[in-house]
Amino acid sequence: MKPIQVGLLGIGVVGSGTFNVLRRNQEEIQRRAGRGIEITMVADLNVARAQELVGPGVTVVSDARAVIANPDIDIVIELIGGYGIAKTLVLEAIAAGKHVVTANKALLAVHGTEIFAAASAKGVMVAFEAAVAGGIPIIKALREGLTANRIQWVAGIINGTTNFILSEMRDKGLDFAVALKEAQALGYAEADPTFDIEGVDAAHKATLMASIAFGVPVQFDKAYVEGITQLGAADIKYAEQLGYRIKLLGITKRRQGDVSKRQADGIELRVHPCLVPAKRLIANVEGAMNAVVVNGDAVGNTLYYGKGAGSEPTASAVIADLVDITRLHTADAAQRVPHLAFQPNAMSDLVVLPMSEVVTSYYLRLRVADETGVLTKVTGILAEAGISIDAVLQREADEVCGESQVPQTDVIILTHDCVEACMNAAIAQMQALPTVLGPITRIRKEELA
Amino acid sequence: MKPIQVGLLGIGVVGSGTFNVLRRNQEEIQRRAGRGIEITMVADLNVARAQELVGPGVTVVSDARAVIANPDIDIVIELIGGYGIAKTLVLEAIAAGKHVVTANKALLAVHGTEIFAAASAKGVMVAFEAAVAGGIPIIKALREGLTANRIQWVAGIINGTTNFILSEMRDKGLDFAVALKEAQALGYAEADPTFDIEGVDAAHKATLMASIAFGVPVQFDKAYVEGITQLGAADIKYAEQLGYRIKLLGITKRRQGDVSKRQADGIELRVHPCLVPAKRLIANVEGAMNAVVVNGDAVGNTLYYGKGAGSEPTASAVIADLVDITRLHTADAAQRVPHLAFQPNAMSDLVVLPMSEVVTSYYLRLRVADETGVLTKVTGILAEAGISIDAVLQREADEVCGESQVPQTDVIILTHDCVEACMNAAIAQMQALPTVLGPITRIRKEELA
Missing domain, CATH: 3.30.360.10 (Dihydrodipicolinate Reductase; domain 2)
Known part of the structure; x- marks a missing residue:
């Protein structure tokens, strides 16, 4: 069977990694995919540099649309990035019946709904393993x-x-x-x-x-x-x-x-x-x-x-998508994994x-005057708000330099879970205490157990 | 579309987990697979217990062959284990045109070649995600x-x-x-x-x-x-x-x-x-x-x-295989992932x-007489064998209890990479030294960098 032909839009760090790995491991990849996979056409604004990277056997053009228009190309890899021209080109490639592989997380996170719908309507795949965590097949x-x-x-x-x-x-x-x-x-x-x-x-x-x-x-x-x-x-x-x-x-x-x-x-x-x-x-x-x-x-x-990044790790994910598509490109839709894991007609609302409605636990750091009763006031506000305390760490007071200064110290509080709106209200109250001397630091905490 | 029907051979720890997870998450799984997946028949020697586990809607039999013979069953899950009857039943299920999902690592590690060849000849899939590392999709x-x-x-x-x-x-x-x-x-x-x-x-x-x-x-x-x-x-x-x-x-x-x-x-x-x-x-x-x-x-x-084990973690892998098969069971062979990742006609020899030919580095522990020159002799043998030393840890001598006893101590040596045959020869030489008092402990070491 003749190799499946791939067009590459943008040959920067990830694009050249993809080209190189695909060529270096072509035998290994073909043994897995059952068919050769070749980048036969590249579009990049810097044609000379691109041609140098890929060598004489590959067609290099400055116009991405020439790649999309090429009837021999089955899969288009979009590695341009951003929401602008990348979006237009991905939609045009889909309209031309090409499968698309992209590492463009920004594009999919913002315009994914439109792009996946267009792909489903046209019966092509949009694969994006490289868009999240680089080489990890997450x-x-x-x-x-x-x-x-x-x-x-x-x-x-x-x-x-x-x-x-x-x-x-x-x-x-x-x-x-x-x-x-x-x-x-x-x-x-x-x-x-x-x-x-x-x-x-x-x-x-x-x-x-x-x-x-x-x-x-x-x-x-x-x-x-x-x-x-x-x-x-x-x-x-x-x-x-x-x-x-x-x-x-x-x-x-x-x-x-x-x-x-x-x-x-x-x-x-x-x-x-x-x-x-x-x-x-x-x-x-x-x-x-x-x-x-x-x-x-x-x-x-x-x-x-x-x-999670880098030329060849990201290329690893791009090429895994190419292999998946090579296996499935003649399959009917039921045999393909849905773009967003669930069938388009079975999405949840x-x-x-x-x-403000998120539930989590918190680390709070308060810069306070080192006076009796400060901690009582602070913990009282949290108790009032129904926020229970997991741990308190109180530092020794810092050395005081000038005579007018009050001794200061850091109080660190770990809380149990609560709704963020509650915590926001409690922080506002604590911040208003005269003994709380600077902006309160709040960092969220997750046990991940 | 009517649900794909699955027969389960053996409802022990993993089998009951599979049944329960499939039922509990049936809506979620159907939203992903695009089709329901149901265990409609179970074979287990303890019919009464099995029937109690699965409830009245599911047919329970003691004879696994009744499951294999059922024309409504598309996929057979083998969770019996071992090389004996499990092998016979897997081959019979394949011969009957059923896809097979198994967690049986022993069976596949020993008889995999025969089983995968039979499956390829019959055009069915044998999936075994659960056979390695339980719930991890490795x-x-x-x-x-x-x-x-x-x-x-x-x-x-x-x-x-x-x-x-x-x-x-x-x-x-x-x-x-x-x-x-x-x-x-x-x-x-x-x-x-x-x-x-x-x-x-x-x-x-x-x-x-x-x-x-x-x-x-x-x-x-x-x-x-x-x-x-x-x-x-x-x-x-x-x-x-x-x-x-x-x-x-x-x-x-x-x-x-x-x-x-x-x-x-x-x-x-x-x-x-x-x-x-x-x-x-x-x-x-x-x-x-x-x-x-x-x-x-x-x-x-x-x-x-x-x-890597347990009822529901292993069930997670079994069911992932069911979903993959559900998607692909009407597909032609080119669309399926090869059993052993590479196409059967592209296996390496x-x-x-x-x-003895493995290359690795070593941790050695020698119980030695605490005398001058012992370490020199030991390291001399390693040097002679071309094995270079990464680190040495010499313990203080242990307290001597009886008068006749020589002070003893542990010498620990980390080596760089060498061929195991070389190390075996060096260990034999060291072991023969009169100042080496007990059997030498050898543990291999991997940097995994």
Whole structure:
């Protein structure tokens, strides 16, 4: 059988990795797929550089539409990124009857509903293993490996840049700004790191995992997104003393409502720094590595770990999608795994809950005047709000420099679960106390048991 | 569409878990599979108990052949275990045109070649996700998730019983026999624990992973199998002092030959206790949990973690196979994933190397007379054999009780990589030294980097 022909849109870091791995391992891949898979056409604005990368046997064009228009091409790989031209090209490729493989989490998290509907209508596949956690086959695990389960929650370290920064902050006691500079110098963070450090990239990925875990449409606009820019070395140290590590997690959770606790039915979808017990495997995922924990009602917790970015790790996921499509491209729809794990006519209308309705536990750090009765007032406010305390850590008072200054100290409180709205109200009350001297630090905490 | 009908052979721990999860999550599973999946017939020698488990709507028989003969049944789940009647029934089910799902690692590791050939000839699928690492979708990851890669090695904690025992030995400083009794009391080890503690169960699973990773036939008879019964608390303690944990690993590795180092091309396939650097994630997998690390040339290391046994975790894997088959059962062969990941006509004839040709590094513990020159003699033998030393730990001499006794001490040596035959020869020479007082302990070591 002649090889299946693939067109590649955009030959940057991941694109060249894909081209190279596909060529290097072509024999191994063909032995698995039962058919050769070849990138025969590449579109890139820098034609000369692209041609140099792929060599003389491959057609290189500057116009992506020439790839889409080529009747010999069965599969189009989109590695351009972003919401703009990438969206147009993906929709045009689908309209032309091409299967699409993409690593574009931003595009799918925002426009996935439109794209998957177009693909279903046209009878083509859109595969996106590379869009979440790079080389880790987490989409396949969620969509196919855990189909027996009612999935309860998914929590992952799904952004390598921020995990690298947090690892450095902890290892070396650095503050965020210094660790970020180091990450940039080492190539782990981009010159403009906003998407990573503000949690947006992780939220794109969490949005896709939420859809696949629970069978709901992609709803990036409903995700709560909080990055790591406000984290200080002190909180990382205090967390450690209490037996926790701080990780930026993408979390999505199914929530059975409970009226008596002011809790509605729905799905939590959130990205924020999070205390995790140090003994959990995921708390020990260091550097730029990724890991995702999935809790299913039958299987319990499973964890998936590996490189979440980089040229060849991401190429590994792109090519796995090519192999899947090669096997199934002549199959009828019933034989294909649905894009979002659940059949399109069986999607759930469970709502994504606003952050105020999320239930979690908390780490609070208060800068207080070292006076009698401060702790009583603070714990009184929490008790009043029905928030129970798990642990308190009170530091010795700092040395006082000038005569006018009051002795100050840090009070750290770990709470049990409560609704975020309650916690917000309690924090506002505590903040208003005259003995609370600076802004209260609040970091959420998940046991992930 | 009417539900796909499944027949279950053997309703023990995993069988009842499968029945219960399938019923409990039937709506969720149907939303994914696009079609209902129902166990409509069960065969078990204890009919009354089986009927009680499944309730009145399901036909229960004592004769498994009645299930196989039922034309309404599309898929047969074999959960009887062992090589005997299970083999006959699986082959009969295949002959009757049924797809088969099995958790029977022993059967497939020994008779897989015959069974997969029969299935291919008949055009049916034999799925076995549950045969390795219980609820962890490791077969799917290896077979579908990592298809881009030339897999270099796979190493896993794939027996929960032994990992539980090793965790207890380390945590509590117990000797093997005591930890085994505790595991038995807690239900983590069977009354006759031989298959687990001697490494046979892990070797069955490693054999299946080797096939899938490298595209070679199953060859359990070529596997090297060594259990944990000889491990003492002292070795676990010394290992810890050197920064390692001891785990029972199933390892399979592709080996590029190197004539200058007396190394042939081939595949290593071995189960034995193993020192692993304590900082590796897999070294921190505790209790009865399983984890598998896969090294692929493109993706690097990925790790898969979860419950490797138990009723519902194993059921999770069985049902994932049911969903896969439900999707693909009307598909033509090209659309199905090959049983052993590679197309049957593209299997490799790479040989499984004998243990004497395996390359690894070593932990050695020698009980020696505490005299000048002992260490020089020992290290001299290693140097002579071309084995280089990574670290030496010499204990203070033990207190001497009687007058006639020589002061004794432990010498612990970590080596760099060498061929096992070389190490065997060196150990024999060291053992012959009059100053080496007891049998030398040798534990292999893997960096898994």
